[in-house]
Amino acid sequence: DSGVTQTPKHLITATGQRVTLRCSPRSGDLSVYWYQQSLDQGLQFLIHYYNGEERAKGNILERFSAQQFPDLHSELNLSSLELGDSALYFCASSYGTGLFPPEQYFGPGTRLTVT
Amino acid sequence: GQQLNQSPQSMFIQEGEDVSMNCTSSSIFNTWLWYKQEPGEGPVLLIALYKAGELTSNGRLTAQFGITRKDSFLNISASIPSDVGIYFCAGQNQGGKLIFGQGTELSVKP
Numbered sequence: 047d048s049g050v051t052q053t054p055k056h057l058i059t060a061t062g063q064r065v066t067l068r069c070s071p072r073s074g075d076l077s078v079y080w081y082q083q084s085l086d087q088g089l090q091f092l093i094h095y096y097n098g099e100e101r102a103k104g105n106i107l108e109r110f111s112a113q114q115f116p117d118l119h120s121e122l123n124l125s126s127l128e129l130g131d132s133a134l135y136f137c138a139s140s141y142g143t144g145l146f147p148p149e150q151y152f153g154p155g156t157r158l159t160v161t
Numbered sequence: 162g163q164q165l166n167q168s169p170q171s172m173f174i175q176e177g178e179d180v181s182m183n184c185t186s187s188s189i190f191n192t193w194l195w196y197k198q199e200p201g202e203g204p205v206l207l208i209a210l211y212k213a214g215e216l217t218s219n220g221r222l223t224a225q226f227g228i229t230r231k232d233s234f235l236n237i238s239a240s241i242p243s244d245v246g247i248y249f250c251a252g253q254n255q256g257g258k259l260i261f262g263q264g265t266e267l268s269v270k271p
């Protein structure tokens with residue numbers, strides 16, 4: 047158990063809908079990262095938050111947004127969902143800004159299925 | 162952008178065999194991390210390497226940070242069925258970003 051929690055575990059929704067994925071980092075960690083993992087792809091970095099502020103953006107679509115709250119939990123919002131958004135979404139956390147130590151600890155993921 | 166070439170993509174081995182996989186890049190990295198992902202789970206950190214030339218073990222796993230800082234390898238000795246999963250390397254670049262390899266899928270036949 048990494049100490050990172052994600053809810054829900056599974057989510058099934060229809061095209062065009064909007065969903066919110068939730069992540070709680072390990073106790074003491076200030077950074078939260080979101081990743082997307084599709085069947086034929088590796089881990090695609092989406093976005094990084096540190097202590098409530100956005101630090102880095104990866105290949106995140108404009109239909110997706112995220113935020114980190116004062117209690118350090120984070121939410122990833124996916125809107126106008128398309129079939130191609132079906133994937134595993136992982137949250138990871140780290141102690142600092144990610145520079146050092148660089149280790150990221152992953153949650154169990156949310157499996158999103160868009161029908 | 163920066164890319165990590167992880168090989169092989171997949172391996173099918175017999176229980177008891179040793180396994181070797183590696184990651185290479187044309188770019189220099191400050192840190193190398195190795196993760197294992199089992200089906201339906203999130204990646205779990207196995208080993209972290211911080212210095213060029215560093216060799217670190219974790220049980221039957223041994224990983225090395227290449228002397229050029231552009232590569233790393235992971236060895237698993239005497240494989241067992243529970244070693245099955247996808248192994249990812251990740252390199253931290255000069256800007257602090259973590260870049261992941263595409264993964265090596267390991268299958269172990271009892």
